[in-house]
Amino acid sequence: MLHPYPVSYRTNLNQDALRELSMAHTPAISKTAVGNLCKVARNKARKAAFTFIISEDPADGFSHKLISQAEAQPLIDAQQAYIQAKGELLELQAYVGLGPRAVPVQWLYTVEGANICAMQSILSFPREEVESAEKLAAPFAPTFRIVYTPDFFPEVAGGQRILVDLNSYTTYIMGPDYFGESKKAALRMLNHYIFQRGGLVLHAGAKGVTLPDGRHISMTIMGLSGTGKTTTTFSKQGDVTQPIQDDMVALWPKGEMSVTENGCFAKTWGLSEKTEPVIFRGTVSTDAWTENVYTDANGDFDFVKELLSPSEAKRLRQTLVETGANPANLDRYISGGISAEQVLDENGVPDDGWDFVKWTANGRSIIPMSSVENAADLSRIDAVQSMGILNRDEGEDACIPGIVRFTNPLQAAGFFMLGETTKTSAAGKERGKTRSPFTQPFFPLAHGLQAVRFGELAQTMPGVDLWLMNTGFVGGDGKSVKEGVGHKVKIRHSSAMLEAMLKEEIVWTTDPDFGYQVVDVEHPGNAALLEKVPLEILSPRRAYASTGRAEIYRDWVRRMKADRRAFLESYEVDAAIVAATNNV
Numbered sequence: 001m002l003h004p005y006p007v008s009y010r011t012n013l014n015q016d017a018l019r020e021l022s023m024a025h026t027p028a029i030s031k032t033a034v035g036n037l038c039k040v041a042r043n044k045a046r047k048a049a050f051t052f053i054i055s056e057d058p059a060d061g062f063s064h065k066l067i068s069q070a071e072a073q074p075l076i077d078a079q080q081a082y083i084q085a086k087g088e089l090l091e092l093q094a095y096v097g098l099g100p101r102a103v104p105v106q107w108l109y110t111v112e113g114a115n116i117c118a119m120q121s122i123l124s125f126p127r128e129e130v131e132s133a134e135k136l137a138a139p140f141a142p143t144f145r146i147v148y149t150p151d152f153f154p155e156v157a158g159g160q161r162i163l164v165d166l167n168s169y170t171t172y173i174m175g176p177d178y179f180g181e182s183k184k185a186a187l188r189m190l191n192h193y194i195f196q197r198g199g200l201v202l203h204a205g206a207k208g209v210t211l212p213d214g215r216h217i218s219m220t221i222m223g224l225s226g227t228g229k230t231t232t233t234f235s236k237q238g239d240v241t242q243p244i245q246d247d248m249v250a251l252w253p254k255g256e257m258s259v260t261e262n263g264c265f266a267k268t269w270g271l272s273e274k275t276e277p278v279i280f281r282g283t284v285s286t287d288a289w290t291e292n293v294y295t296d297a298n299g300d301f302d303f304v305k306e307l308l309s310p311s312e313a314k315r316l317r318q319t320l321v322e323t324g325a326n327p328a329n330l331d332r333y334i335s336g337g338i339s340a341e342q343v344l345d346e347n348g349v350p351d352d353g354w355d356f357v358k359w360t361a362n363g364r365s366i367i368p369m370s371s372v373e374n375a376a377d378l379s380r381i382d383a384v385q386s387m388g389i390l391n392r393d394e395g396e397d398a399c400i401p402g403i404v405r406f407t408n409p410l411q412a413a414g415f416f417m418l419g420e421t422t423k424t425s426a427a428g429k430e431r432g433k434t435r436s437p438f439t440q441p442f443f444p445l446a447h448g449l450q451a452v453r454f455g456e457l458a459q460t461m462p463g464v465d466l467w468l469m470n471t472g473f474v475g476g477d478g479k480s481v482k483e484g485v486g487h488k489v490k491i492r493h494s495s496a497m498l499e500a501m502l503k504e505e506i507v508w509t510t511d512p513d514f515g516y517q518v519v520d521v522e523h524p525g526n527a528a529l530l531e532k533v534p535l536e537i538l539s540p541r542r543a544y545a546s547t548g549r550a551e552i553y554r555d556w557v558r559r560m561k562a563d564r565r566a567f568l569e570s571y572e573v574d575a576a577i578v579a580a581t582n583n584v
Contacts, residue, residue: 002106002139002142002174003091003146004109004115004141005080005083005089006083006084006087007083007084007087007088008087008088008089008090008333009088009089009090009091010088010089010090010091011092011093012093012094012121013090013117015118015121015122015139015287016308017403017527018090018114018115018117018121019037019118019285020120020147021090021111021114022039022114022115022296023037024036024112024417025112025114026076026077026114026115026335027110027112027244027322027323028040028041028117028319028322028323029045030223030295030299031299032290032295032299032300032301033295033298033299033300033301034152034284034285034286034299034301035286036284036285036286036287036288036289036290037115037289037290038289038290038291038293038295038317039175039177039179039289039290039291039292040291040292040303040319040322040323041091041178041179041291041292041323042112042176042177042178042322042324042335043176043177043178043181044105044178044360044362045178045225045362046176046178046180046293047158047160047162047176047178047181048179048441048463049158050158050160050161050162050175051064051065051164051210051542052064052065052066052067052072052162052163052164052208052372053065053067053160053162053164053165053166053444054066054067054068054069054072054163054164054165054166054167055065055067055068056068056069056165056363057066060443061272061445061446062445062446063443063444063445063446063447064164064444067131067163067545071350072165074230075154075156075161075163075172075174076172076358077150078152078154078155078164078176079147079149079172081422082110082149082152082385083110083147083149086110086111088110088111088129089108089109089110090108090110090111090113090117090122091106091107091108092105092108092109092117092121092124093106093127093140093584094107094120094121094124094125094127094269095124095125095126095127095128095130096124096125096132096144096186096187096190096260096261097125097250097258097259097260098125098129098258098262098378099130099502101250101252101258101260102125102130102258103125103143103146103186103190103193103544104127104130104140104141104142104143105142105143105144105146105186106140106142106144106145106484107120107124107145107146107148108144108145108146108147108148108152109148109149109150109180110148110149110151110152111246112150113148113150113177114150115150115179115289115314116177116287117183118398119179119182119183119289119291119366120179120182120183120367122287122289122367122368123183123261123262123263123264123265123348123366124260124261124262127140133288135388135495141203143169143187143193143194144169144170144173144186144190145168145169145170145171145172146170146173146185146186147170147172147173148173148181148182148185149173149174149175149177150173150176150177151526152174152175152179153174153517155203158175158403160174160175160176161174161175161337162174162176162181162185163416164185164188164189164443164444166189166192167449167524169189169193170463171185171186171189173185175178176227177399178291178576179258179289179291179364179366180267180364181238183261184442185264186558187201187247187248187260187442188442188444189444190248190250190329191261191440191442191443191444192444192445193442194250195453196254198249198252198455199252199258199399199453199457200222200250200251200407200450200453200457201223201248201249201251201438201440201442201443202247202248202249202251202264202438202440203222203223203224203247203248203250203259203438203439203441203442204220204221204222204223204229204248204387204492205220205221205223205229205230205232205233205234205241205243205244205245205246205247205249206218206219206220206221206243206244206245206257206259206384206400207219207221207233207241207243207244207376208241208242208243208244208247208376208381208382209240209241209386209502210240210241210505211240211502211504212504213235216382216479217382217383217384217385217386218244218255218257218381218382218383218384218385218386219241219255219384219385219386219387219388220249220251220384220386220388221233221386221389221390222387222388222389222390222416222419222438222439223387223389223390223391223392223421223439223471224392224421224434224436224441224571225266225267225362226392226421227291227390227391227392227421227439227471227472228390228392228471228491228494229246229247229266230247230264230266231276231279231323231392231471232280232390232443232469232471232498233245233246233264234246234264234266234276234278234279234493235276235278235491235494236374236379236495237280237493237498237502238496239504240499240502240503242372242374242375242376243264243278243372243375243376244259244375244376244378244381245259245261245264246261246264246265247260247261247262247265248260248261248442251384251454252457252458252461253457254461255383255385255460255461255464256379256383256384257381257383257384257385259381260380262368262378263366263367263368263369263371263372264282264364264366264367265360265364265365265368266282266283266361266364266365266367267305267363267364268283268290268293268301268303268364268365269302269303269361269362269363271283272302272303274320274411275491275492276491277444278373278374279367281364281371281373282365282367282371282372282373283301283365283367284301285367285371287367287368287370287371287372288365288366288367288368289365289366290363290364290365290366291363291364291365291366292360292364292441293363293365294359297315306348306358306359306361307340307358307359308340308356308358308359310333310334310335310336310355312356313330313334313428314334314335315545317330317334318393320334320356320486323416325355325356326353326354326543327377327421328357329354329465330356333354333356333357338477340357340358343357343379344357344358345445371447378564378567380397382391382416383461383570384461384464385418385461385463385464385465386464386466386467386502387412387415387464387465387466387467388466388467388469389415389419389439389467389468389469390408390421390466390468390469390470390471391420391421391470391471391472392421392422392470392471392474393420393422393473393474394422394476394477395422395433395473395476395477396472396475396476396480396486397552397555397556398422398472398473398474398475398476398477398486399474399540399544399553399556399557400468400470400472400474401422401474401511401518401519401537401538401540402469402470402474402489402493402494402497402519402533402537402538403467403468403469403470403497403498403506403518403519403541403569404467404468404469404502404511404516404517404518405465405466405467405501405506405508405516405517405518406467406468406516406517407516407517408512408580409454409455409459409464409466410455410456410576410577410580410581411466411516411580411581412458412466413451413455413458413577413580414451414568414573414577414578414580414581414582415449415468415563415572415581416438416439416451416452416453417435417437417438417447417448417451417568417571417577418435418564418567418568418581419435419436419437419438419439419440420433420577421433421434421439421472422433422434422435422472437450437451437571438450438454439468446519446571448571448572451571451574452574453572455574455577456567465501465584467501468516469494469497469498470489471489471494471539472488472489473486473487473489474486474487474489474536474537474543475486475487475536475540475543475544475547476548480543487534487537487543489534489537492532492536493532493537494560495540496532496533497519497529497533500528500529505525505528505529506519506526506529507520507523507525508520509523511541511583513557513583514557514581514582514583515583516583517582518538518539519538519539521535521538521539521542526538531572539551540553546576561582564581564582565578565581568581
């Protein structure tokens with residue numbers, strides 16, 4: 001049944017209508033100085049802790065938490081009662097993807113989610129771009145359905161639930177007001193759907209590349225949130241690249257790639273026209289939406305906002321209360337009864353109940369592909385011949401080289417499966433090194449299956465280039481770099497390394513510990529790259545030895561080999577992949 005609830009439906013409203021509804025019904029939303037809208041959400045990120053797959057048997061092999069149908073049904077029924085009381089749903093009939101691999105999706109929102117509906121309509125592909133005239137004349141036939149009620153809070157711990165039914169390909173979202181839950185609901189189901197059909201969804205940006213010999217290929221760039229995936233995807237490397245996607249693509253045999261979204265969902269922290277011109281100009285266009293981005297009293301964006309002053313907190317009091325701030329704590333801060341320094345730890349992370357003092361670093365913009373400069377033609381995508389992963393390393397033992405090239409698909413499969421990076425307070429209160437298989441927290445099946453499928457697909461892609469980039473630090477962090485210890489891998493460094501690799505201008509040498517290839521900093525053929533990127537970033541081994549920290553480096557090697565082996569073996573990854581990853 002296309003319309004499962006006995007309410008009225010408003011289908012495929014345009015952006016003007018959705019903006020009008022958002023201003024009337026969505027809390028904590030305002031018009032910015034550049035003319036687009038900014039929503040401040042209660043949630044500052046997705047809530048994996050509240051996400052469950054409906055399943056009766058833990059042996060089904062899912063990677064997410066499970067909930068039985070008996071437990072889920074009362075919540076689904078309560079959501080339906082809420083929808084019926086509202087009497088109206090906003091319906092978006094559109095596609096994830098373009099071309100023959102596109103999947104039809106129906107998104108349903110209660111009216112307070114008009115902003116989320118508007119954002120989703122930017123990223124999805126309209127029926128007119130996918131369907132034939134005959135199909136357009138017929139009723140819409142969705143494969144996936146997402147039911148989203150931002151202001152319905154089920155009577156469960158945390159007051160939020162995301163329930164995923166992979167049998168019917170339906171996701172029920174109750175309570176969150178963060179746009180990422182809408183887009184990931186479809187993409188999570190897409191992971192399952194495509195895996196069943198022989199492909200693999202990658203949590204990856206993609207760009208078109210023109211090689212020195214004139215050939216056109218596609219490149220994928222995997223990375224967890226905060227590693228710089230979107231930045232790398234939309235940055236330019238001379239005139240040889242064009243952005244394709246910023247978040248997820250599907251890989252098929254022989255390097256075929258299918259896209260998922262018609263725009264990008266970009267992080268805005270630290271955004272500037274100088275360092276990220278494409279994302280910056282897209283964000284400040286009237287066609288974009290923004291979420292959790294700070295705006296001043298004039299509606300101007302501040303992309304580096306951190307601490308709120310008491311006067312700023314006073315101006316934003318209603319918004320802060322609407323989005324979860326403790327009113328008593330807020331008023332105490334406004335009145336000067338307590339200072340920001342008293343509620344922040346040594347890492348600048350607020351104590352519980354005082355999150356409002358520090359503006360979230362997870363601000364986002366939703367930019368239509370039509371506002372992305374030099375974007376590739378999504379209807380004509382070349383085969384994938386280059387695949388990389390980003391690791392934002394940080395800390396005294398940040399020893400990942402700026403760029404690494406893998407020598408074979410088994411080695412790449414191991415590092416892709418590791419999905420290493422460093423978490424910071426930008427993603428909440430969690431810090432420290434972390435791993436996520438294929439950087440893919442949205443893959444609902446057993447994660448070890450990704451390594452198996454990647455190996456199968458790589459065998460059909462002879463000559464594919466496989467690599468890793470460190471987008472964080474070498475030998476330190478933000479604080480220690482200011483003190484002269486360690487080096488920050490800046491956007492210009494990443495672009496220079498990637499451009500040199502694409503132009504085949506790097507002379508490589510084999511790393512003796514891990515067996516992958518690194519830049520040979522002693523070879524004169526790399527002199528041009530060394531003028532753009534510090535030697536310490538290209539060769540951490542040399543950097544640690546030259547500063548009397550060789551033992552720290554050796555300890556890191558021993559620990560990483562042990563930790564990586566344990567992680568891979570916990571997912572029952574093939575022994576040959578484990579061996580290739582640790583160079584044994």
